[in-house]
Amino acid sequence: MEKVFISPAKYVQGKNVIENISQYVKGMGDQTIVMADELVWDIAGHKVVNELKKGSIKSEEVLFKGEASKEEINRISQTAKDTGATIVVGVGGGKTLDTAKAVADDLDAYTVIIPTAASADAPTSALSVVYSDDGIFESYRFYNRNPDLILVDTKVIAEAPPRLLTSGIADAMATWIEARSVIRFGGKTMAGGATTIAAEAIAEKCEETLFKYGHLAYESAKAKVVTPALEYIVEANTLLSGLGFESGGLGAAHAIHNGFTALKGDIHHLTHGEKVAFGTLVQLALEKHRLEEIEKYLGFFISLDLPVTLADIKLKDATREDIMKVAKAATIDGETIHQAFHITADQVVDAIFAADQYAKAYKKKQQL
């Protein structure tokens, strides 16, 4: 299998970088559509439009309704076509950004991604996760190229709820665990080939950065301040995790996350990263690890207030039948779990209950 490494054309991160947006989109055209959800319009959307205006770039403002579904993508693509936009700007969280990428692909326009939280590793990749209107995972949609510009304003990120930062840390923590499993197994990455030394190094560095600076960044986010630790974690959650998962490979953790979206109930109130945290523990339970290794991740997640048990992800009373539903969805043809394991749904069910039990035992031992 050939090696493939892909990445965005430009990544810019720093305090107040939104103020420099015109300078970075110069040469892409003078008509944008800017999409954000209701909350994000007030947080950063209007600021983006104003800064573009200062650079003589026009914007059509679009309200994103909240789900990265086919219907929503088609609706916004139509608006974008009507305005003749050559630049699609997505401002917000993972689903807004995934929708912006899909719209830009429909129009063959430039993609500018402005995350308002470091909550997931969606920004840099050349793919979107498409959900049904009810939030159930449907498919991955792949594009010919990665976004043209990722603009990460750490002032905006510092003001986002700390829970979003820890969700991003959890999503990023899956990166190395999944990539190394794909490397070991000889599987294919999301970039469509074998892993490179570059992606491997990035994924490993991602985990190292999280363990070193995760806690300090969490405290920085609680104080709503930009610190070196916050900058490190924003980069780990966004750039390192983004490049690491896409060209390093996804394994079981994300497939299990996708499986959980098939269930009804309160689990839908959890963030992507929170579900991935549990999926990561399940992947570790599938692999051969010593107690100390499992406890290293459990302790880290718990100290960041991330979920580690079925009860924490609102599935306290889940039956084996319910969990089988998750496991079957996690092991359907084409799921990333098959790039890292020879596996059946039955084994996934056992690993889910094992992960839950390991976490309960750890909490008891630590008197948590």
Ligand SMILES: [Zn+2]
């Ligand atoms: Zn993820």
